[in-house]
Amino acid sequence: MxxxxxxxxxxxxxxxxxxxxxxxxxxxxxxxxxxxxxxxxxxxxxxxxxxxxxxxxxxxxxxxxxxxxxxxxxxxxxPYLPRDPFDRAKVQQWLHFEQERVESVIGSLRHWTMTGKLARRSPEMIEAKRRGAVRSLGILDSELATRPFIAGDRYTIADMAIFAYASRAEEAGLSLEMCPHFRAWIARVEAQPGFLxxxxxxxxxxxxxxxxx
Ligand SMILES: N[C@@H](CCC(=O)N[C@@H](CS)C(=O)NCC(=O)O)C(=O)O
Known part of the structure; x- marks a missing residue:
């Protein structure tokens, strides 16, 4: 096993x-x-x-x-990873986005916020993470205005990866009020069979x- x-x-x-x-x-x-x-x-x-x-x-x-x-x-x-080489590469594109622009900013801010470490970080560092996080949420919101899932019409591992930290942005002190398409995508992901x-x-x-x- x-x-x-x-x-x-x-x-x-x-x-x-x-x-x-x-x-x-x-x-x-x-x-x-x-x-x-x-x-x-x-x-x-x-x-x-x-x-x-x-x-x-x-x-x-x-x-x-x-x-x-x-x-x-x-x-x-x-079904969570397309076979077609281009569609597969699109999933990879968003997996890279997740590591560079979601996990590294929203993930860090959330970790610091939830464990009390925010007070031990410099204001410049926090501001840089916040700016990066807001920019990434903006990108996700505009992309998700055009299609149901981040890499196309189907739910893939790119959605799973991005969802992990991006959907918990409020725990990092970030507002999702200005991200209606992103919030609708959260609901679509949560409705997938076998969602955890x-x-x-x-x-x-x-x-x-x-x-x-
Ligand atoms: N890029 C790695 C990041 C993994 C990562 O940073 N994991 C954290 C928990 S969320 C960890 O184990 N940190 C321990 C450490 O940095 O020593 C991945 O996506 O797996």
Missing amino acids: LTLFDYLPSQNAWKVRLLLNHLGRPYHTVPISIFEGEGQTAEFRRINPTGTVPAIQLDDGRVLAESNAILAYLADGT AIAHPYSIDPYSTRELP
Whole structure:
């Protein structure tokens, strides 16, 4: 059975849990307490050299890290990743957008906001993240005004990846009031069969107020 190295409040890991839920694929979880430094042990760095979750291990022992690489691997041959090379590359385009312009800004702001670290960050850094986040939400809103899902007419892993952090923008102190198309897309994603409604707040982990090692 597939093993998922996980940390419950991680929305990067939630992406993988979401896809596994859509696929109805059973898996075994190994929790990694990232704020206690479990990601940085020699043992875990043999699984993922960066020390981050998510990562997966296959029955034959092979390991794979990076949430979006895992999504692409698990979705291959399913309706969530098109076969056509151009459509597939479009999904990749939005997976890159997610890492560069969603996770890195909304994800960081949300983490700092929910764990009290915002007070320890410089106003310049916070402002830069906020500006980036507002710009990304604006891009998503205008793109989603033209089609139902981010890479086209069908729900794909690009929607799953972007949804993970972008849909939780309000937890990062960002308003979605000016993003009606984006909000309509959130409802469309939530209505997909097998959607995983459970997300875990950082407050379930008493160590999450620590800085990452
Ligand atoms: N680009 C990576 C980012 C993974 C990542 O930063 N995961 C966080 C949890 S959301 C983590 O494990 N952080 C621990 C650390 O940075 O030491 C991915 O998409 O998988």
